[in-house]
Amino acid sequence: xDAALNEDKMRPSRRHALMVTALAPVIPxxxxxxxxxxxxxxxxxxxxxxxxxxxxxxxxxxxWNAVAYPIAxxxxxxxxxxxxxxxxxxxxxx
Numbered sequence: 001x002d003a004a005l006n007e008d009k010m011r012p013s014r015r016h017a018l019m020v021t022a023l024a025p026v027i028p029x030x031x032x033x034x035x036x037x038x039x040x041x042x043x044x045x046x047x048x049x050x051x052x053x054x055x056x057x058x059x060x061x062x063x064w065n066a067v068a069y070p071i072a073x074x075x076x077x078x079x080x081x082x083x084x085x086x087x088x089x090x091x092x093x094x
Contacts, residue, residue, distance in 0.1 A: 048054040 044057070048057055
């Protein structure tokens with residue numbers, strides 16, 4: 001039997017190579033988010049004990065997220081791939 005047709009003996013990483021490749025960038029983002037949450041809780045939170053600083057910090061985070069993320073998504077979608085299915089903004093890609 002041809003080795004390419006014998007999927008039972010293939011390693012899971014080879015069988016799902018496209019999924020592994022697509023999800024690989026997610027791991028650094030998760031690790032970065034965990035570190036960011038830890039840093040904010042341990043370092044930033046104690047600095048925000050003064051009156052009004054916590055509210056200002058939360059307002060800044062909300063405004064930053066409301067401005068930066070839509071710009072990043074628009075920038076990502078503005079890049080024209082060579083084929084429509086290469087775009088992450090293409091509805092059929094997911």
